[in-house]
Amino acid sequence: MTARLLLPIALTAILAAGAVRAELAGDTAAGEALYGQCKGCHEIGQGAEDRIGPHLNGLFGRRAASHTGFAYSDSMQRAGVDGLIWGFDTLDAYIENPRALVSKTRMSFRGIKDAQDRADLLAYLRRFSANPANIPEAAPTARGTDHTVDPAILAIQGDPEYGEYLSSECVSCHQVDGSTEGIPSITRWPQEDFVVAMHAYKDKLRPHPVMQMMAGRLSNEEIAALAAYFKDLD
Numbered sequence: 001m002t003a004r005l006l007l008p009i010a011l012t013a014i015l016a017a018g019a020v021r022a023e024l025a026g027d028t029a030a031g032e033a034l035y036g037q038c039k040g041c042h043e044i045g046q047g048a049e050d051r052i053g054p055h056l057n058g059l060f061g062r063r064a065a066s067h068t069g070f071a072y073s074d075s076m077q078r079a080g081v082d083g084l085i086w087g088f089d090t091l092d093a094y095i096e097n098p099r100a101l102v103s104k105t106r107m108s109f110r111g112i113k114d115a116q117d118r119a120d121l122l123a124y125l126r127r128f129s130a131n132p133a134n135i136p137e138a139a140p141t142a143r144g145t146d147h148t149v150d151p152a153i154l155a156i157q158g159d160p161e162y163g164e165y166l167s168s169e170c171v172s173c174h175q176v177d178g179s180t181e182g183i184p185s186i187t188r189w190p191q192e193d194f195v196v197a198m199h200a201y202k203d204k205l206r207p208h209p210v211m212q213m214m215a216g217r218l219s220n221e222e223i224a225a226l227a228a229y230f231k232d233l234d
Contacts, residue, residue: 026123034112034121041107044128053107060129062086064102075104078184083207091125092118093147093205099193100147100200103184113148149199154192156224163229166222169214176233187233194227 035044041053048055054070065072065080072080079102084090094101095118097111112118170186178187186194200206201215215223 026119026126028120028123028127030117031120031122031124034117035124037109037112038121044125056125057128058130059086059091059125060088073102073104073106074180075102075184076106079206085207088122090205091122093200095121096147097196100196101206103189103193103197147200147203147205149196153199153220153224154195156220158191158221158224158226158228160225160228160232162222163225163227166218166226167229170226170230178233186230189227189230191224191227191231194230195223198223198226 038056041051042056043049043051044056048057050067050070054067054072062085063080064084064086065076084101086094090101092115095112098105098107098109112121173183174186175181175183176187178185189197197206198215198218201208201211204212206212218226
């Protein structure tokens with residue numbers, strides 16, 4: 001058989017293998033079972049209605065807080081204004097740790113830490129998108145994605161005095177009195193939440209371009225110092 005004939009066969013085999021890997025990345029049956037953790041607050045499927053949380057039909061490709069008729073928290077609304085779109089990467093990060101993307105979300109869910117479980121759940125949610133054929137089950141490269149911040153980084157003891165020195169750019173927008181008028185408050189945050197949020201900007205999971213730039217310029221020690229300063233600021 002000539003090389004010219006072998007090439008199309010080889011390409012077909014490669015593409016077929018890639019399709020199989022993508023399909024295996026998320027198991028919808030396993031995801032349906034995992035959805036039991038969600039259904040106390042969220043409905044999905046035919047006739048789904050809003051409950052404590054919004055229904056999840058058509059979730060993929062939807063801007064955060066854009067489902068008409070549901071009363072979202074201020075934090076979720078701001079995330080939507082900043083440009084947060086629900087896709088595989090953002091949903092994966094949110095399901096792992098909701099506070100990574102929306103610091104003061106009302107969703108009282110501790111998160112799913114196992115990457116395969118998240119891929120399975122997302123494969124199930126995908127079935128209820130308006131156009132599921134155009135949404136990957138779960139990208140093979142995303143399988144095993146870990147959005148958690150390294151515990152060694154979370155363990156850094158920040159210097160609040162150094163944080164105060166660094167805070168001048170922060171307080172040019174955020175109010176030191178904790179006011180949320182026009183812009184979210186960052187005072188009295190738990191330190192871990194602050195650090196997790198800043199690393200989400202670094203990783204470009206949170207979409208605000210200015211904050212991505214600001215966080216990208218900060219070292220781990222500087223983020224820890226800012227977290228220590230704002231934690232106790234009244």
